Amino acid sequence: MVTVVFALASCLAPAEDHRQDLNFLIDSWRDYGAYVRDDGIDVEALRKAYAPKFASVSGRPALLRALEQVVAELHDFHASLGTNDDASPRLVPSGTDVVGHWEGDKAIVDQVKTESLAARAGVKAGEEITSINRNSVREECRKWLGIRRPDRRAWDWALNSALAGRWNANRILGLRCRGQSRTLTLPTAAKDETMPVLTVEHREGGILYIRIENSLGNDDLIRAFDATTPQMRAAKRIVLDLRNTPSGGNSDVARGIMGLYISHRMPFQRHRVEERSTGTVRDWVEYATPRLKTPVTAKMVVLVGRWTSSMGEGIAIGFDAMHRATVVGTQMAGLRGAVDRFILPQSGIPVAFPTEQVFHINGLPRHEWIPPVRVIPRGNDDVWWFEAKRLLTKNRRGLSPE
Template identity: 35%
Template sequence: MLRIIIILCVVSSSFGQTKYQNDFENYWKIVDQYFAYFDVQKTDWNEVRRIYQPSVDTIQNDDDFIRLLEMTNNELYNGHIGLNTNLASSSRLIPTGTDIWVSYKNDCFRVSAIREGFPAEKSGIVLGMEITAYNGIEISEAIKRFLPKSVKAHTNKMYEYAANLLLAGTHNSKRSLNVNDSLTFNIENIKNNRPVKLVEAKVIDTNIGYITINNALGNNNTIQDFDKALDDLKNTNGLILDLRDTPSGGNTTVARAIMGRFIKKEAPYQRHRFVYEEKLYGVKRNTIELVSPRGEAYEKPLVILCGRWTGSMGEGMTIGFDGLNRAEIVGTDMGDLLGAIYNYTLPETNIGFQIPVEKLFHINGMPREDFSPKHYILDTQDQLQKAIEIIKESL
């Protein structure tokens, strides 16, 4: 879920301090106070300041400061931590700017997801391949610049974050992947090839409705487009809602509007925990968010498709439908984007950044990032076929 709160930290410059020293201190204090996942990420935030402060003292321009903040963000190793600006040399965002996903196991990085229609797929890379080098550098060496420096030991999650950030590439460099120690794939840079339509709908197989959201959960116009699509499919035998291309997340207004078309009474769909309030005052604050019925309810069988490019609010909708007991979930692990993010702006450089401030949970108490679908299937075409089978069996 994306919640945007702009907070201007007004701190007067200390005598003799550069704007970069002041803004780094602001940045460090905001993360220290509000970041919700230090218990999960295990980052030593005091050690982060010790490691990077000497570099801050020598910075002379904004570009170098942006590079330093990017390195500092990697200490928290999650795609929901980032800046609102980038350089040509900056890595693309995870998962929005990626087209390939690798998982780390037994000292190997294997392809576990490929984004349909994007350069990695078009180059010929397939599921299960082992990535051994990137742009001529052995992958175990190439990922080192993205690994946290403040931790005592690196975990599988850290290795996967670093590898996927590496494979996403930068805005100004080409990508060459060595696979299985014998094949080389040259992959084009990702271009903005987003479909024009926010929502697409059609009838497939034996009168089964299919709706896909084209990374538009943050656009309120999606609501009316979705309503029209669902109304056109109201006489189908069942519906597949494809959330596999929602990496940029969105807002709860759109999410609740969509979920509200599939229920007949108000019900909870996710939990929130406000960690910063407990840190500041020692008082726990937890809330349950509800979704209300909206319009004519579609009551036929429903299947949700999810995957590595189901991000943030897409993840929230997936666990929401599961918590409402309204849909079967088919796919893989999702974008693994932590919590609800808030945006902040540094007062002297005007650089913005985002961090997760609220923890989010399935209605049953499971952390959102730990959710896996009941029907866990890697191949995207097999996922669709399974969804069709589930609807047919339910009839």
Template identity: 35%
Template sequence: MSNQINRDNNHMKLKQLLIIIALLPLQVIAFAGLTPEQSTKFKEDLTYYLDTIKHNYAYFEQKETDWQQVSSFAWLHFNKVKNRTDFLTLIERLQIELYDNHMQLLNSFPFSPKVLPSSADIYAEYKDGKALVVNLMADSAAHKALEIGDEILKINDQPVFKALSRYVGNSFAEVNDDIYSWALNVVLAGDRGKERFLTIKRNQKTINIPLAETQFLSFSTPITSKRIDDFVYIRFNNSLGNNDILQLFPQVIEEAQDTNGLIIDLRTTPGGGNSLIARAILGHFIEQDHFYQMHESPYDQKNFGVKRSWVEIASPLKPYYSKPVMVLVNQWTGSMGEGIALGFDTMQNATVIGTKMAQLLGSMQDYRMPNTNIGFKVSTEKMFHVNGIPRENYRPKVLVTISTKNVDEVLEKALELLSQ
């Protein structure tokens, strides 16, 4: 009888234990390790990711990155992967090795790095051991609180170099100021869902500044247009992938026919767009087919020794606008916005004015890992001005150094040139 009672008690304890295990969070159970099947699937996906970038990324020769060393690092740390969260965290860590804002993952966590320049309200540069504010996004939290030329001493109570080191990779032949500047801007964009806290030096004074979390640009309309004296000002509101432009832009150009000049503002286009919208814009300023940007795919050269390149053409559209055009750009002119600026630069009646642009590298292609379905973008094509200058190296014909946030110096320069 007592044996039966003991068996019943043991059975009851086993049932209770199974219930407790069933109620445990999945991430707790995952610490027990991957099953052989899970491990195989993650290994296949890591191999796919590493090989895809190795064979298709177009900009290795411009980077300090040793991708073989990155691969060794990846497999060394793969042993720490216990679940999907760990795996995606590892992939995010590998992305840092390319220090390329165009190389984005299509999956993310609440703690993932923000997308730049879309989520940035500060553009800073690291030079000679100092982190300096170079430009500020208009109407942002940073624009209200910071000044051009502020030296950033701390970010979230960490000395600036320690803070940015979190985003400096391990595979670099040499760590230069471009890498430090990239890491600095990632840190300044802040963590998702969190405020930022900066310590700066301004006029020999140390100031502590709390900043709200950065936000994606949001607008109620794709285009903003208004009259300024005898000119029309047109701003694209991060809308270069919005097909509404196909109807709206011709209407604005028609209404501008009686003006003496046009200002096209591309300074709020960090999200890029597509070549359909680019051609739909550029077509109103040409009277015959016009080369506006050049592509190069290194894949054929790398794998077969045969170069492949081509030039993209914009074709005329009505209504045609013949008066002078000023095109405004800055560090938030991204991707297709940069391509449109290069297209205008090829036209005799257009002048590009502003700072250097976002310098986003190339044209992107999307890939997905076969098992986890984690997506990632790869810069597979190089982009050039039709004169052969790489898009990321292009500088405006009228280069403006921002000295104050209190005056729109780029717009003022455009109005000055139109009035001459």
């Protein structure tokens, strides 16, 4: 009954003109969007195309759908609303358990999140995705694309949007592997269970294994690392696993972690902002500084994958730039830049999108950076760990000396 009453209330909600929110959002992209110009986005065409929809919006659910459609025009998983409802898209990578890409006309599974619904159902890296929700993959992807002409990056964005799905809908995936086809019905990806901010294990080969549990925005993580310092000092080999950092975090926590492993101030990433009101560019280098009088000196490998996101990606390029660890893995989440949050003036809904471009110290955009030691996921094997152990134990003198 509550659901019916809510639905009727939504249908009967008086139409409101929300073009003030639309114009504020479009103006913000024009003035502050870090990749709007690089992507060739015609913001005025978007304003014109969506103005009729925003001129008459009946109820908050309709407003959310309209805003989600506009934000989707960026084809950028680092752009999102700060609120949602049951019909909203799941965020990528934090809300998904399957990541794929296009190879020509075929959609291929890149990675499957460990212990996820998709993993338990048997979805494996390397499989071809033949259908989504009983539609061809291209057809399902087109539902996520708006008025902008899609390029290769947009098609990958649409594919991963479709694989993530919406909060209130099951996903029906058609898969093919070695000539065998099957169809799986998956619930919407489950929310992560409550976990400690940090997992620490002593593993074979005298390796101290440290895994960050999606907590890079939590100051408690720094305290957890500090509490682990005696174990790190005693260890000769450390594996730092960043594969479960899909929600990103902040630079304060990242610098707090990296500062344990260096003896002097070191650059770890670059930022660039176009100051469009003056036609100038602000470009600066971000540094990590030592936090211990005597740093942790163990030889290190850092693990990354498709759920290494945003600040997790920043830590990975930081360790690489500082020559303090060897980074092992695959392409990361590829979230572009650093975001700022804007509040829409009429509805009060927060919207976040990239306003700064972020680079490796060597000048390569962070979202394009690939780890120097690549692995190819296969089945349920943890090829990351096998490669890390091989690297750390094959050479007793270690890797990447500081």
